[in-house]
Amino acid sequence: DAGITQSPRYKITETGRQVTLMCHQTWSHSYMFWYRQDLGHGLRLIYYSAAADITDKGEVPDGYVVSRSKTENFPLTLESATRSQTSVYFCASSDGWGGGDTQYFGPGTRLTVL
Amino acid sequence: QKEVEQDPGPLSVPEGAIVSLNCTYSNSAFQYFMWYRQYSRKGPELLMYTYSSGNKEDGRFTAQVDKSSKYISLFIRDSQPSDSATYLCAGSKETSGSRLTFGEGTQLTVNP
Numbered sequence: 019d020a021g022i023t024q025s026p027r028y029k030i031t032e033t034g035r036q037v038t039l040m041c042h043q044t045w046s047h048s049y050m051f052w053y054r055q056d057l058g059h060g061l062r063l064i065y066y067s068a069a070a071d072i073t074d075k076g077e078v079p080d081g082y083v084v085s086r087s088k089t090e091n092f093p094l095t096l097e098s099a100t101r102s103q104t105s106v107y108f109c110a111s112s113d114g115w116g117g118g119d120t121q122y123f124g125p126g127t128r129l130t131v132l
Numbered sequence: 133q134k135e136v137e138q139d140p141g142p143l144s145v146p147e148g149a150i151v152s153l154n155c156t157y158s159n160s161a162f163q164y165f166m167w168y169r170q171y172s173r174k175g176p177e178l179l180m181y182t183y184s185s186g187n188k189e190d191g192r193f194t195a196q197v198d199k200s201s202k203y204i205s206l207f208i209r210d211s212q213p214s215d216s217a218t219y220l221c222a223g224s225k226e227t228s229g230s231r232l233t234f235g236e237g238t239q240l241t242v243n244p
Contacts, residue, residue, distance in 0.1 A: 022175075060138075060220065061176070061234040068229075076231060108175050116228045118164060118183065123175030 020044045024109050024124040032132050037096045039127045041109030049112045050092040051076075051121060052084065054105040061108065067092055068115070099131045135159050138221055138235030147244050151208040155221035155235045158202065162223035162233075165197050167206045170218045170237065179219070180206070211242045 022043040031037050041050065052064040063076030065084040073084050081103060083095045092111075096103055106128050110121040138155045145151055153167075163184055168176035182188045185199040196205040204221050220237040224230045 058140075058236065060136075060236040061222075061232075063231050066231075110175075114228070115230075116226075118181065120178045120181075121232065123177065125175050126173070 022109060022111055022122055022124040024107075024127050026127060027125065028128045030130045030132065031099050033099060033101060035099050037099050037129065039094045039096075039107055039109075039129070041092045041094070041124060043090055043092075043109075043111040043122075043124075045111060045113070045122075046089055047111035047113050047122075048089070049115045049119075049121075050086065051110040051112075052082070052092070052094045053108045053110065053123075054078065054103075055108060055126075056105050064094065064107075066115075096129075099129075101131050103129065104131045105129060133158060134235075135233045136221060136223055136235040138238055140236050140238060142239040142241060144241045144243060145211055147211060147213060147242055149211050149242070151206075151211050151215070151240060151242075153206040153208075153219050153221075153238050153240070155204040156202055157204065157223050157233075159223065159225075159233070160202075161225045163226040164224045165195070165204050166222040166224075166232065167193075167195055167204075168220040168222065168234075170220060172217070176220055213242050213244050216241045 053061045067073045067086040109124040112121045166181040167179045170176040180195045194207040218237040221235045222232045
């Protein structure tokens with residue numbers, strides 16, 4: 019399927035466990051992003067990547083790790099999940115990263131940390 | 133203080149009403165302003181974007197930016213039940229690599 023997909027769509031885990039959220043895009047977009055969406059905060063950028071093997075921190079990177087060995091994949095890992103990481107996570111991609119470039123969002127992963 | 137403020141609502145209107153959604157922002161360096169629409173349990177999708185001040189129209193939707201008052205608006209004419217969604221405003225600087233700063237989103241319901 020063309021577009022941007024995320025897996026799993028729903029995940030329940032326990033505090034302290036490692037969790038990896040997957041993101042895959044078929045457009046060969048250079049840029050990929052991870053956001054979290056929380057009530058009262060809107061969407062906040064966690065990490066982004068400008069190309070394979072190039073990643074950088076966003077607004078709220080603590081507790082998260084990313085990698086990008088292939089252009090189309092951008093996994094997000096919570097090394098030791100905490101309750102405060104309960105959120106809806108969105109992956110996005112774009113061809114460029116200027117103000118006029120559209121970011122295309124995936125369907126989201128709803129993560130609950132018990 | 134958040135860089136982009138948006139009343140989360142919820143906002144409920146009858147079908148056919150004109151809807152006005154608004155945001156304020158504090159960062160004077162913002163030059164691009166976007167409106168994203170997010171249906172329940174889905175990812176946001178870009179609805180419209182404008183550059184600097186002015187209006188932009190696309191069908192029933194009009195985006196308006198007033199940089200002097202740091203005010204962003206989205207108007208929906210002849211609203212439809214299919215417009216029921218959360219609408220997120222966002223701003224970014226002109227510089228390449230500037231991240232989007234989102235408002236919290238306003239939840240809109242259009243009742244048949």
